[in-house]
Amino acid sequence: MAGDAPRALYPGTFDPVTLGHLDLIRRGVELFGTLRVAVARNESKQPLFSPDERVDMLRREVAGIPGVSVASFRGLVVDYCRREGIGVILRGIRTVSDFEYEYQMALTNRALERSVETVFVMPSEEYSFVSSRLIKEVYAAGGDLDRFLSPAVRDRLVQRLAEGAGS
Numbered sequence: 001m002a003g004d005a006p007r008a009l010y011p012g013t014f015d016p017v018t019l020g021h022l023d024l025i026r027r028g029v030e031l032f033g034t035l036r037v038a039v040a041r042n043e044s045k046q047p048l049f050s051p052d053e054r055v056d057m058l059r060r061e062v063a064g065i066p067g068v069s070v071a072s073f074r075g076l077v078v079d080y081c082r083r084e085g086i087g088v089i090l091r092g093i094r095t096v097s098d099f100e101y102e103y104q105m106a107l108t109n110r111a112l113e114r115s116v117e118t119v120f121v122m123p124s125e126e127y128s129f130v131s132s133r134l135i136k137e138v139y140a141a142g143g144d145l146d147r148f149l150s151p152a153v154r155d156r157l158v159q160r161l162a163e164g165a166g167s
Contacts, residue, residue, distance in 0.1 A: 087115060
């Protein structure tokens, strides 16, 4: 990618980071040369993992991908982009319902900060249905998580859910 490519941000909850997220991260780096992955600190979503745990998992998972950095943020993503000099928000679109939500968010973000553009990318076919919520449901029903998570993230998720079941 050319040296004048805009700085790009892939924001999300990443609770936990999935193979679908990692696919989008790899593809985002191919498109933009570098990519900041930012964990949203939004307690209203009641995530399973703390923001620091999610940042740690992401850093471990992307350690072998040149051009990727990981951070966390609180507040509006466009405010974070403005502060960090980031011009593109990267978002994955799996379904029509994803598109409807993401389209609305992109227009809202544009109304708040005209200098930040949103780019939508479709996932690779094998991850087109994967979501963190779905993975938790698969685990609760006794399903195999290996198609959705790296072994390290799978082990952390299983441990966390086992801790929750014991309380």
